[in-house]
Amino acid sequence: MSLARGRGRRPVAATQAIPSITLAPLRPAHAPAIVRWLGDPVVSANLGLRSRPTLVRTRAFIAGSNTAAVCARAILLGAHHVGTVVLDQIDRHIGRARLHIYIGDAEARGHGVGKRAVALALALAFDELDLHKVWLTVHERNAGAIRTYESVGFAIEGRHRSEFLLDGERVDELYMGVLRSTVQVRKSARRRR
Ligand SMILES: CC(C)(COP(=O)(O)OP(=O)(O)OC[C@H]1O[C@@H](n2cnc3c(N)ncnc32)[C@H](O)[C@@H]1OP(=O)(O)O)[C@@H](O)C(=O)NCCC(=O)NCCS
Numbered sequence: 001m002s003l004a005r006g007r008g009r010r011p012v013a014a015t016q017a018i019p020s021i022t023l024a025p026l027r028p029a030h031a032p033a034i035v036r037w038l039g040d041p042v043v044s045a046n047l048g049l050r051s052r053p054t055l056v057r058t059r060a061f062i063a064g065s066n067t068a069a070v071c072a073r074a075i076l077l078g079a080h081h082v083g084t085v086v087l088d089q090i091d092r093h094i095g096r097a098r099l100h101i102y103i104g105d106a107e108a109r110g111h112g113v114g115k116r117a118v119a120l121a122l123a124l125a126f127d128e129l130d131l132h133k134v135w136l137t138v139h140e141r142n143a144g145a146i147r148t149y150e151s152v153g154f155a156i157e158g159r160h161r162s163e164f165l166l167d168g169e170r171v172d173e174l175y176m177g178v179l180r181s182t183v184q185v186r187k188s189a190r191r192r193r
Contacts (some may be wrong), residue, residue, distance in 0.1 A: 071129065075113065085101040
C-alpha cells in the first residue's frame, strides 16, 4: 500500500484521510508477512527479538493467539494487512495486560496507523476484555513509539536502567502504562469539543 509522505518527519495524512484501520483475528494466511516483517531490523531491533522467527513458530503463535492470556490481532489498512498488535500476559485478577505493536509494512509507518491501532487495542482491552490497565515497555531511543503511546494516553511510569539491548548496546527501557479511566476521560473530552 502506498501512502503519500510529507517533506518533514511528520506525516501529511491524518488518520481520517487514509483507508479505515481495523483489527482482525490473526489467520494462518498472515504468517508469511509476519515472518518477513519480524526479519526487518527496524522491527526486530525495536521489539528486542532474540531470534529470527520461522514460519512454523509463527503459525503456532497464530494458533494460540486468541486465548484467555493472549489476544493478538492483525492490523488492517483498508483490506491490507500492515502489522500486528498483541495484548498478552492478560491478568484477570489485577485486570491488566501488556501491549506490543509493530507496523510491518514500512510504507504504512508515520501515517497515523500505529496510533489508531493502539487506540483500537485499548478499546479491546477496556471495553471487551474489561481490563483496568494496559502496560508496555519500550527502549528510550524509540521516539516514534513513545510518542505514539503518549498520544493515546500512556504515561511513563518507570525506567529500567540498562535493560534493553539495542544492536549490542545497553540502553534504558521505559515502563509505560495507561488506565481505563484515563482513556474514558480523554474520550469524554473529545466528545465535548
Ligand atoms: C512505533 C510504531 C508502531 C508507530 O506507528 P506509526 O504508524 O509509525 O506511528 P503514527 O504515524 O501513528 O504516529 C503516532 C505519533 O507518533 C509520532 N511519530 C511517529 N514516528 C515518529 C518519529 N520517528 N519521531 C517522532 N515522532 C514520531 C507521530 O507524529 C504521531 O504523533 P502525533 O499524535 O502527535 O501526531 C511504528 O512506527 C513501528 O511499528 N515501528 C517499528 C516497530 C516498533 O518500534 N514497535 C514498537 C516497539 S515498543
